[in-house]
Amino acid sequence: MIEKKVPLKDYCSYKTGGKAEFFTCPTDTFDLKVVLKFASDNSIPVTLIGTGYNILVSDKGVKGLVVSTGCMNNDIQIEGELVFAGAGVSLNDLILKCIDNGLAGLENMSGIPGSVGGAVIMNAGAFGTEIKDVAVQIEMCGFDGVVSSIHAEDAGFGYRKAENLKGIVTGLGLKLEHGNKDELLAKRAEILKKRSEKQPLEFPSCGSVFKRPEGGYAGTLIEQCGLKGYKIGGAQVSEKHANFIVNTGKAKSADIYALINHVQETVFKETGIKLEREVRFVGF
Ligand SMILES: Cc1cc2nc3c(=O)[nH]c(=O)nc-3n(C[C@H](O)[C@H](O)[C@H](O)COP(=O)(O)OP(=O)(O)OC[C@H]3O[C@@H](n4cnc5c(N)ncnc54)[C@H](O)[C@@H]3O)c2cc1C
Structure with a gap:
């Protein structure tokens, strides 16, 4: 519809x-x-x-x-160590289902919100694991409606990107390893705890705004430039994690957009480092 x-x-x-x-x-x-x-x-x-x-x-x-594609092909199939998830499956549901089946490999990504389709295109990752480490094959549909299957090594996966995936991700094939369910659940709980301690999950945000620059952390640079807590309208550089910009309640997208640019310009002026955006603009 x-x-x-x-x-x-x-x-x-x-x-x-x-x-x-x-x-x-x-x-x-x-x-x-x-x-x-x-x-x-x-x-x-x-x-x-x-x-x-x-x-x-x-x-x-x-x-x-x-x-x-957030509710498309919302289905997970598991055969031994091989898993297939549709694009609309929630990454966290997939992680839990795999853990429940004693399959290891995704648990470090616990708590990354979003769908499998988005996770593939972003090559989402955390705590040393990215989608590219577990992906075997990606099911795609071109904007012309032609479907294809791409081997993970041909996807052009890089840090928060999948350069060669030009159409719409419809599903993801993964290869995991057998693991101990209780240990995997404990790992997941540990990671969720770390995330809630370090990230301002109580406010709307899009997670890290900028990619990690070579040899450092975006959050550290932003903090060093005195921008922690800096506000434009209802958008604020998080007091808890400087690489998060949060909506304090009444932010407009224009506030967030202006704050992203301000942070980028200030960090460049102060350090010479050009922070690259991780968050993607839609309709600008
Ligand atoms: C609190 C918080 C914490 C976060 N922590 C992390 C983290 O630790 N690691 C990390 O990597 N990310 C993190 N993120 C960012 C986000 O969770 C990931 O980028 C996630 O993979 C986005 O998935 P999505 O389905 O919401 O994609 P969207 O945000 O809807 O889309 C992102 C991009 O993917 C494209 N896209 C989406 N679906 C498809 C599809 N089916 N086919 C083709 N293109 C598609 C869109 O066009 C867009 O360019 C965090 C976000 C928040 C809010």
């Missing part, structure tokens, strides 16, 4: 942003292909999102059709 004028703040973890002219959440690849054909036949531009944990949506909204 294609809806009109849907508020994208409900699909962006900053809880800001304007409306999508048209919006849809396909339930499976067939549904996705129908939607893509409709958009192509009517010359409607398509913007893709997963579950919105790493995007900032313009206050002006998005013209054309926004397609969220």
